[in-house]
Amino acid sequence: MSRLEGRVAIITGAGKGIGAGAAIRLAADGAKIGVVDLKEEFCSETVNAIRAAGGEAVAIACDVANSEQVQQAVEKVVSQFGRLDILVNNAGILRDALSFKMSEEDWDAVIDVHLKGTFLLCKAAQKYMVDQRYGKIVNTSSLGAWGKRGQANYSAAKAGIQGFTKTLAIELGPYNINVNCVAPGFIQTPMTRDTAARVGIQFEDMVKKASAVIPMRRVGEPVDVANVIAFLVSDDASYVTGEVICVGGGERLTK
Ligand code: NAP
Numbered sequence: 376m377s378r379l380e381g382r383v384a385i386i387t388g389a390g391k392g393i394g395a396g397a398a399i400r401l402a403a404d405g406a407k408i409g410v411v412d413l414k415e416e417f418c419s420e421t422v423n424a425i426r427a428a429g430g431e432a433v434a435i436a437c438d439v440a441n442s443e444q445v446q447q448a449v450e451k452v453v454s455q456f457g458r459l460d461i462l463v464n465n466a467g468i469l470r471d472a473l474s475f476k477m478s479e480e481d482w483d484a485v486i487d488v489h490l491k492g493t494f495l496l497c498k499a500a501q502k503y504m505v506d507q508r509y510g511k512i513v514n515t516s517s518l519g520a521w522g523k524r525g526q527a528n529y530s531a532a533k534a535g536i537q538g539f540t541k542t543l544a545i546e547l548g549p550y551n552i553n554v555n556c557v558a559p560g561f562i563q564t565p566m567t568r569d570t571a572a573r574v575g576i577q578f579e580d581m582v583k584k585a586s587a588v589i590p591m592r593r594v595g596e597p598v599d600v601a602n603v604i605a606f607l608v609s610d611d612a613s614y615v616t617g618e619v620i621c622v623g624g625g626e627r628l629t630k
Contacts, residue, residue, distance in 0.1 A: 377405030378609050383456040385409040387439050388466030390417035392564030396597025397463055397604045402430035404605055409452035411435045439466045439492030449499040459503040461608045464493040464514045474527040482528045489532035510552035511608040514540045518560045518623050537619050544617030553616040555607045560623020561585045562595040590625030
């Protein structure tokens, strides 16, 4: 039996990047997946990949910063698959600028998608998890939580997610619900490619420069994060809660 057989998962921002990698990995482990992204068509590639491999998935359009849409998305997954065991909060955006130049809109947008979105999904999902006395939540922080020039909004949101995760772990532990964080370093995804394009650097040069200072001497792939998420949502991690697992090839050690 696959280790997530019979389990149902929601993964946000799963149309591409780390979220797509996590959705495909958890489906391979036997879970049925609610693939959440801003528009249904953004989910197609991930849903098709899961179905092609023999798994089950449903595409759900939802802006994670909108409480009504979040509620509907969670209800849709439960009505489709009958339960909800796993939540991976992964959706994210960047609106980088030095603090003195950062607009209020860019501050709010990043805090809303990452921090409020994580809160809204956890709040909507925990109801089902508490009732069934079983749940696994993985939130996505970042090495940026420890500070990164030009990312005050992102860093604040990602640090906030760590505090929120630890608090939720205390509140939900008595109901057999584990709540943990992954904190990725540099992972090759559309987000990091967009960053290179925005600052006018060849992506390959950016990767080479980053790899030179990371102890593992390479940047990460979505599967590196997906593998850690797969562990945290499995019963192998049933006595792990409130933790932040860095997935950055040792980059955090050099900061
Ligand atoms: P990505 O390639 O940009 O993928 C993010 C996904 O989230 C996209 O599909 C995006 O939709 C979706 N999304 C954005 N806003 C949303 C919203 N309001 N509601 C629902 N979905 C939304 O990013 P990634 O690199 O895979 O990053 C995934 C997570 O890991 C993020 O939380 C990010 O902060 C974190 N992280 C990434 C890295 C890295 O190096 N890549 C490092 C540390 C942490 P669109 O199609 O509209 O873009």
